[in-house]
Amino acid sequence: MRRVQCKTVLRHVRFMLQNAGALALWPLAFVVLTAILWTWVAWVVVHEKAALRERLFQSAAAHARASSEQIERSIGQIDYLMLSLKYHWQKSGGTVDLEEQVRAGLVPKSTDLSVTIFDSYGMPVTSTVLGKRRTGSIAHRQYFSAHAADPQLGLTISEPMTSILHRHVIFASRRLDTPDGAFAGVVVVAFEPRYLLSLYDDTGLGSDDFIAVRRKDGVFFAARQAGAPLLSTPIFGSDAISAAPVGSMIAAGDRFADGKERVLAWHGARTYPVVSMVGLSGSGRFAAQGAGERDMMLFAAGGTLALLLAAVIGASRAARRLRDQHYSREVHHAYRLATENAREGFYMLRALSGPDEKIVDFRIEDCNERGAAYRGIPRLALIGSTLSAVLPVMFAKDMFPACRKAMANGLHEDEMYVPPRDARPAQWLHRRLIRTGSCLAVTLRDITDSKNHEQALMRQADTDPVTLLPNRHWLTAYLPAAVAKAERDGTMLAVLFCDLDDFKNINDTVGHAAGDALLKAAGLRLGAVVRPQDKVARLGGDEFTVIMEGAASQDDVTAVAERIIATLLEPFRLDQCGQTHAVRASIGISMYPRDGADGDALLRHADIAMHAVKTAGKGTYRYFEPALYQRRLAKLRREAELRHAIGHEQLVLHYQPRVNAATGEMTSMEALVRWLHPVHGLLSPGEFIPLAEENGSIVALGGQVIEMACARLALWKKQGLAVVPVSVNVSACQICTGDVSRLLAAALQRHGLDAGLIEVEITESATMGEGSTALAALADIQALGIDLYVDDFGTGYSCLAELKRLRMDGLKIDRAFTSRLLNGPDDRALFTAIVSIARTFGMRIVAEGVETAEQLQALQHYACDEVQGYYISRPLPAEQAGALLGRKSLFVEHA
Known part of the structure; x- marks a missing residue:
């Protein structure tokens, strides 16, 4: 019995020794995985600390920039007011009455700021707060003396001081001159320091965070912390901030009144001598980070215990499995060999x-x-x-x-x-x-x-059925191997992304069969002009790719690209239609290893370079540059932001009046869209409309403009204002969808408006659309009772036959013709011809871009019906535009 037990023990020991390597895998896996776990936890902790600090810097810089832009707009409005008053003062010979200006709405009546005009002796002449009272002279003020001494001195912003009315204010001032240039006094706007920060939304700041503004020479203006104003500067010292207009730094606690360390960011205004400062405290944020670190440590400890348990269980099961497999092999070995498949x-x-x-x-x-x-x-x-x-x-x-x-x-x-x-x-x-x-x-x-059969399927899967060239499937398998070979051999590899320009026109005009024949012929020509060792593949559509392996220099690649462009320029004879067609090629080129370390990057960068050629005019080649990728990335980011803006109410409308050319009575308003960007502020249409037209989001954007314009008209009517028609701009893309009339009808019905209160402005390109879609869409709009205007006439492909057939209600002459109207007889003759054309077709004539009284007089002489431009009014927010409704005339009175 004892001998049997000894044999069993020896057999078990021998088995364990034979399989020690397999059993050791579990303890080894435990050690490796535990090390990886703790290494990862340590990395996460360090990374999160660095990320939090970086977010603090970014947040502080963003707040400082936004505050600086808001302050610059606030000071800019004040400066615009002073320039306007200076202009009227000097034109009227010094007879401006500020109280009358307040009643007329030309000077704002506000408790936050006051306006006073002082004569050359420093005595107040007219004021929004002093009335007819006479007070003491301000000739002793530093800013008054500076204006009197320097005729070229522009806007000045004083340090906070006590005003005549015993208020703690800041004085912004500009010099007034007599007609002969002598000093006539100053116009002064007084505002409390807190006004500079009153419009900034600081709800995103914590209780220990602050925002402050000061002059660039270090004079403190105002500060705010936790929503409450501070009476004194929260930061001591200004050496670093004075050194650079924009920056950020970690500021020690001894630089602040409360002794807390902060991330300090500052941003100087571009135009005015003010600096916005933001201080973000990291104490609360880093406390939360510490709690997260403790959680990670507990997670790592729990993971270690779990791994240990798994290693113990796995090792015991592995030993049992190996023992079972050993016995099974001994029992079934002979049987398995005897029962092999007889067909083998x-x-x-x-x-x-x-x-x-x-x-x-x-x-x-x-x-x-x-x-x-x-x-x-x-x-x-x-x-x-x-x-x-x-x-x-x-x-x-x-x-x-x-x-x-x-x-x-x-x-x-x-x-x-x-x-x-x-x-x-x-x-x-x-x-x-x-x-x-x-x-x-x-x-x-x-x-x-x-x-x-498998090889036949692989050949079929790798071959383009039209050109019989290798296809995209083949390319994705071959290109990585080619890059690996180039890396091993230390050679150069080039990827040429070739796109046939305007190939869609051939399919649309002569048919797809002829298009396929041209693609096949183009593939043969490409194979004929590349080097014998180069590979040509068709990616799909009208896109081809050439892989050049072992190129001696970039000149070799350039030579191949030039040969491709030259051979494709030779006309193709297409038997399917009996015609010849010439095509151009746009080629983007990327090089290994300069432009990418793998096949995907090379192909993507060649594609980016090709699209750069398309944008620049087509028909040539271009090598990839990192700046192209950055521009593509920025464009994609701006497209995503624009789509988000359309769906999240970031678009606003400004309204520019259109008036009767003879009387100045408002006849209509043009709704002009603006983008209220959360970072870049208010963006003009030129900064995003071309992008919207390119990516197709102009359709959704245009629909939202129609809805907002109708909603605003309905609100004005509800307020009892004397509303006038509002015109909205409709793009060629919207016209092509044929859906504009439905959107207009639905918006008018939803807001209870008459069709006569909406007008539609379209560019010449939209009126000259091919086919009947554009004509039908315009007819549907007119059938609703909505007037149609041709916008920016003269800048597109003017077609008199189309204008005659469309019978538009009005024609808006582009500002380019208005600005040149006074240049000479040729420009006047051209303007007269446009007016005659519109008169012939019975269209109302609107002149855009009126900026001077001389232009207005000339347009009245040529009997223009209506005028629009900065001379009448700039585009205004809805609230300010509503205030103009009911005014008898918007013409500016001049002395």
């Missing part, structure tokens, strides 16, 4: 060792008839032979290495190609070699039919 060829090989105990050959101990048939030798002749004798050619390079792998690893499986010999055709065999002791059990299965 079978060989039993025994290893033969040389004097140094290394395997040098294999002897065929046994085989079945199918196995002998694969070799073409009788079975009895094979048994006892060596592999080196039976396979003299394939032994050294194919069969012997496979056998050695099977002896080393226990198993080897692959596919083997057997070349044709005598009358025997080529074969593909699936080969499986299993080690059993010092022998190998080899099975062979004929897979020739399936392999041939």
